[in-house]
Structures are given as C-alpha cells and as structure tokens.
Amino acid sequence: MSMPTTPATLDRFITPAHQALWAATDDFATQEILPRVDRMESAPQRVNRSIARSLAGRGWFGVTVPEAFGGMQAGHVAKTILIHRLARVSGAAAAILQAGLIPVTALDYYGTEDQRTTLMPGVADGSVLMSIAVTEPDQGGHIGGMHSAAEWDGSAWVLTGIKAHVGNSHIANLHVVIARTAPPGTRTSKALTAFLVRANQRGVDVMRHTGKLGLRGFSFGQISFDRVRVLPENVLGEVGQGFDVAQSSSILCGRPNLSAVSLGLHETAVSLTGQYVSNRPRYNGKLADLSVIRERLGRMSARLITARILTYHAVDMLDRGLSCDAELIAAKSLGHDLASRTGNDAMELHAANGLDADYPLQRVWRDMQTTYAPAGTGEVQRRRLAENLLEEEAGTKARTPYSVLHSRPHAAPVTDQTVSI
Structure with a gap:
C-alpha cells in the first residue's frame, strides 16, 4: 500500500497515523467502493446494504468509540479522513458512514454505563448500526415544532410519530428517536426526550425506499412509530434532555x-x-x-x-x-x-x-x-x-x-x- 502525499495545507493536523489511515481509505474506496458505484446509480430505488457491511468489517463505525469497548478511539480528524476520502469516490458510501456515526456520539456522551457497555462493543464490531431520527415530514429540522410524542403509561413510554430523512433508515438496527414528553407550553429545551428503539420492535415500520436526487444506494427515508413501548432503561440521557x-x-x-x-x-x-x-x-x-x-x-x-x-x-x-x-x-x-x-x-x-x-x-x-x-x-x-x-x-x-x-x-x-x- 503506497503512502499518499497529503496536502501540505493539512500538515499541522495530520500525523503519520492519519496518513496511514488516509492511504488505507483510498485503497478501500478504489478497490471495494468504486466497482459498486455504477450499480447504485443504475438502481435508484434500491438500498445498498453491502457497503455498510464492508465499512463495519473495517471497524470504521467505531472510529470514535473508546478502546475500552473495542473501538478505534481515533478522534474527529481520523473520522473526517474516512468520510472525506470515501466521498471522493462515492458520496453515498460516505453518507452511510457519516450517518451511522452521529448517533454513536449521542450514545457515547449520554448513555448510561450499562447502555454503553451493552451497545458500544456492537457498534465497534459493526453488529449494531445506529441511526438518529429527529426530522419530521411537516416540520423539517424545526425541533420545537415536533409532533412525535411519548406518553408514560405507568411501566413504559409509548412512542408514536413519523420521522423523515433518517440516515440509514433501512439498514440501521437501533434508532435514537427524539420525541416530545412534556405537555404543551413546556420550553423545547425541556420538552423532548431521546429513546433507544430497536428496528425490530413491534410498531416500528420503515416506509418503502424511494430514489432521491442524489446519494443513490443510501437510504434516508421515513420511519413510523405506532405505540412503540420503550422501557425506562432505554431512555438515552435524562427525561427532558432530548433537545x-x-x-x-x-x-x-x-x-x-x-x-x-x-x-x-x-x-x-x-x-x-x-x-x-x-x-x-x-x-x-x-x-x-x-x-x-x-x-x-x-x-x-x-x-x-x-x-x-x-x-x-x-x-x-x-x-x-x-x-x-x-x-x-x-x-x-x-x-x-x-x-x-x-x-x-x-x-x-x-x-x-x-x-x-x-x-x-x-x-x-x-x-x-x-x-x-x-x-x-x-x-x-x-x-x-x-x-x-x-x-x-x-x-x-x-x-x-x-x-x-x-x-x-x-x-x-x-x-x-x-x-x-
């Protein structure tokens, strides 16, 4: 594997370890991603699942995961190198990786010790692929206008709503879902809660994938939640901390x-x-x-x-x-x-x-x-x-x-x- 010459403008940010990662990513993108690009472009209605498996096999969904959980603990410069170099060959492949990394940050910083110990090793080895579901069809990124809600029934939270533009919607097996848990009039900063929801739970329905203008092969679609029961131990962070x-x-x-x-x-x-x-x-x-x-x-x-x-x-x-x-x-x-x-x-x-x-x-x-x-x-x-x-x-x-x-x-x-x- 030849070591590339990274741009001189990045010398103050790039270590020898980063250069090695740069080279490894370029080789991976050329050998494993490039041959798939034409197939993805010719089938905009299809979700590519094999790229996520290949990325998981390299351990790259664990680039920011602590070593204690089997991750790389390599930091944000390393993460940026992975996404940047993949995007040179395929925006869709880069999108699959970057979308899977956002909820990992949420889990790492807001997860309880039990949640991190249980889930982080799976993130690191690729068996747990996460998504984060915030945006809604009518509200877009206006978090304060969110309609999805969860009500406490005495033993569990009951979650109902629709989320849109969820990165890796069709391939993730664990969703971080943000929903309203406070009565009307509560400040947005205190009104929302984050929940960990398994993709195979009853009431979770991923809507049919439709092709988008770009990023063919990457799914960023809608997921509906119909009275999905979420136990207290699957609240991410504290109740009211979802914002x-x-x-x-x-x-x-x-x-x-x-x-x-x-x-x-x-x-x-x-x-x-x-x-x-x-x-x-x-x-x-x-x-x-x-x-x-x-x-x-x-x-x-x-x-x-x-x-x-x-x-x-x-x-x-x-x-x-x-x-x-x-x-x-x-x-x-x-x-x-x-x-x-x-x-x-x-x-x-x-x-x-x-x-x-x-x-x-x-x-x-x-x-x-x-x-x-x-x-x-x-x-x-x-x-x-x-x-x-x-x-x-x-x-x-x-x-x-x-x-x-x-x-x-x-x-x-x-x-x-x-x-x-």
Whole structure:
C-alpha cells in the first residue's frame, strides 16, 4: 500500500497515523467502493446494504468509540479522513458512514454505563448500526415544532410519530428517536426526550425506499412509530434532555461529517474538470489553454483549498477539546456553498457533456445538493454564526452545544492519535 502525499495545507493536523489511515481509505474506496458505484446509480430505488457491511468489517463505525469497548478511539480528524476520502469516490458510501456515526456520539456522551457497555462493543464490531431520527415530514429540522410524542403509561413510554430523512433508515438496527414528553407550553429545551428503539420492535415500520436526487444506494427515508413501548432503561440521557442530545450530536458530529462529504465531492469535481479541460480539443489546442478557462479553474482551486483548511481546522479543534461551535458551523455552511459553486462551474465547463450519465460529474453534482439541508440549512447556520458574534460583542457567554456535550462525564479531548487500520 503506497503512502499518499497529503496536502501540505493539512500538515499541522495530520500525523503519520492519519496518513496511514488516509492511504488505507483510498485503497478501500478504489478497490471495494468504486466497482459498486455504477450499480447504485443504475438502481435508484434500491438500498445498498453491502457497503455498510464492508465499512463495519473495517471497524470504521467505531472510529470514535473508546478502546475500552473495542473501538478505534481515533478522534474527529481520523473520522473526517474516512468520510472525506470515501466521498471522493462515492458520496453515498460516505453518507452511510457519516450517518451511522452521529448517533454513536449521542450514545457515547449520554448513555448510561450499562447502555454503553451493552451497545458500544456492537457498534465497534459493526453488529449494531445506529441511526438518529429527529426530522419530521411537516416540520423539517424545526425541533420545537415536533409532533412525535411519548406518553408514560405507568411501566413504559409509548412512542408514536413519523420521522423523515433518517440516515440509514433501512439498514440501521437501533434508532435514537427524539420525541416530545412534556405537555404543551413546556420550553423545547425541556420538552423532548431521546429513546433507544430497536428496528425490530413491534410498531416500528420503515416506509418503502424511494430514489432521491442524489446519494443513490443510501437510504434516508421515513420511519413510523405506532405505540412503540420503550422501557425506562432505554431512555438515552435524562427525561427532558432530548433537545440537548439532538443539538449537540448535530453540531459536534453531524456538521463536521457533512463538511467532510462536501469536501470529498468538491475535490472530485475539481479533479474531473481539470482532466476534462486538459483533454478537450479546442481550436489549435485544448480547452485548458484558454485564459478564461484557467481563470475559472483558479477560482475552483482556491475554493477547494479554503474548504479543506476550514474543515480540518474545525475538527482538529474538536479533538483538542477547544470550544469550536462557530468553526464547525462555518465549515459545514461554507463548505457546502464553496462546493456548490465549484460544482456549478464544473457543470458549465463540461457544457452538455455534464448532463450525460457517461460523465461522472453529473453524479457528483447531484450528490452535492444533499449536503445543504441536514444539520441545519445555510440560513440556520448563518443565523447561529450571527448570534455567536453578537454574544461575543456583548460579552455574554451562551450555553452552546459544545459546552453542553463537554460537560458530560464521558467527555474528554482526544490526545492519543494512534490509529489502527
């Protein structure tokens, strides 16, 4: 296995162990994921289950799981490398991994010792694949408008509702479900509770998978819960703490994960376009000889460098235990915006060929569209950044998702960057 040359801009974030993981992921993506891409693209109505098994076989769903439970305990930079390098080859494969890692964060930080001891080894060896179900069909990411509810009947919580856009909805065997448990009028921050629900429980129904614009092979569909009984020992965190579970997991895991997906797709769009214009005849030379084309390539390259630095800077801060809500939000929001602009430039430079299924760019462009809404749209992200700025100017210190999560007893920055590949 040859060791790749990682970009010099990442030298301050990348250790030799990270470089080895980078190489292993590239080899895996080329040998095991790339051959499946065409099949996934040709069957948008089908869920790919084999990729999750392959990722589980490498132990990569356990990249952030403590070693005490059989995980890699490799940190967020390592996790970002996995998602980023997979996304270069397949946005769907990267999405399968990143979606499975978000609820792992929730379990690690909010789970009881019994829950962690029982479930974390299965996460590490791939036998427990998790999802997190927050979004609803009519409310989207507006957590405060959630309709799903759970009522206490004296011995168990009875959960009813519908969740939408659940990553790995059709292949996960354990769902973290956020539902309302307080009466109307209760503040959202105290009104919700997180529950651990097995996919095979009575009343859990995964609705038929339908193809989406992008990420073909990845399921992010609807799950209905019809009077599902959840015992008290399967409450994740405390009753009334569901908002914190959802928010902190989204900020500290979902947003950097999506930044990594955007980054991998962004990188591929730049690479494909460079190859295309370098080989496309025009006049007495190639398209790349034209100054107007080089000017656009230059802008695409600058955007990619910016997105790469911001993404890895944010997760490095997270690994070092530094407060980084704003950096994570900016990495997700700006990372998508920069990739989207590059994707549009790439499509225009490919002209009509960009629309042709024989050219992989149209797949990359479609996959890019899927990273905008999850974990907060661009408008939501910019509003959060503005709030952070105004609080700093006013000299106030808000209760942030970072501070909430890192007040948990299991919280600790990653100091040992040993990565097992």
